[in-house]
Amino acid sequence: MSSTPTPRAASSYALDAAPAQRLPTRRRWFMLSLLLVATIINYVDRVNISIAAPFMAKDLGLDKVEMGLIFSAFAWTYALALVPAGFIADRFGSRLTYGVSLISWSAVTVAQGLASGFASLFGLRLAVGAMEAPAFPANSRAVTVWFPARERGMASSIYVCGQYLGTALFTGALLWLATTYDWRHVFYSTGIVGIVFGVVWLFLYRDPLNCKKVSKEELAYIENGGGLVKSSQERTRFDWRQVAELFRYRQVWAICLGKFASTSALYFF
Incomplete structure (x- = not known):
């Protein structure tokens, strides 16, 4: 008996083996672009205090010990909140978790521009750390549900670039704001941008099964490649x-x- 596949079987095999670039939609890459922008904002709002610090310390009369405590405050709450934040991302999904987190930490960033002394700045930096904690668990979850295993490493490396792109692209602009106006405008500008993008995120981001603009072929490609498409609808006990x-x-x-x-x-x- 001949082992040559029938035309129908050959056609089916060709469809299954079709590379990603031939799929009717490439919605997963659009979602990745949202992750990249959100990560850039995330890191800019972490390090903007480095730009404002010399001006802020002089204006508010803060000594080096107080500035050291203010700088470290972010990491204290960020570290403590990471594990609960991962649970929240799994429970409520990347869209809601990241959107609320982004808008919350951005609002606190704006509030830093209103700070009047050590106590208020220290408390606000603690709040920024806690509010930013869900960001990377939500990032990881989004990549896991949107990308097959063979593309997951590249997708992760693209959004992680945002850690360094934000600093590289906006340090000069933030320094200009601090010298041209004052240090408070550094926090006002970065916080407002984050709030606006948080609304954009909630409007545009969807998990695969909730996205109307992704094709069935792309969904099949993601799921057949190991993407956890259906897990976005599941609730697991922690x-x-x-x-x-x-x-x-x-x-x-x-x-x-x-x-x-x-x-x-x-x-x-």
């Missing part, structure tokens, strides 16, 4: 024992130690 389970793996310890070292150097410099 158990703190799952966190303890992670630390049984050497790979997790290696990632944590590597991240600790790289982040320490990054924030120091």
Whole structure:
């Protein structure tokens, strides 16, 4: 018997093997562009205080110890809130979690421009850290549901670029604002941009099964490639024992130690 596939079978095989660029839609890349912009805003709102600091310290009479506490306040609440933030992202989805987080931290950023002394700035930086914590869990979740496994590494690397693009692109502009007007305008401008984009995010972002502009072919491509399309509709019960389970793996310890070292150097410099 001949092993040559029938025309119908060959056509079906060709459709299944079609590369991503031939799909009727490429909606996943649009969603990734939203993640990139959100990550840029996320990091600009983390580091804008570095631009404002010399002017702020002089205006408010803050010494170096007080400035050190203000700088570190963000990391305290950010670290504490990350695990609960991951649960929130899984429970409520990337659209709502990221949208609320983005608008909230941006509103607090605007409020930093109204600060009158150490106590208010310290409290507001604590709030920024807590409000930004859901951002990267929501990023990771969005990439997991929108991209097949073969594209997930590249997709993650693209939105992670936002960490450095924001600093590279906007440091000069923020310094100009601080010198031309005053340090408060650094927080006003970055906060307002974040609030506006938060509304845009809520309007445009959707998970795959809720997106009307994604084709069936693209959905099949994502799901067949290992994308967790249907998990965006599922609700799984969280158990703190799952966190303890992670630390049984050497790979997790290696990632944590590597991240600790790289982040320490990054924030120091």
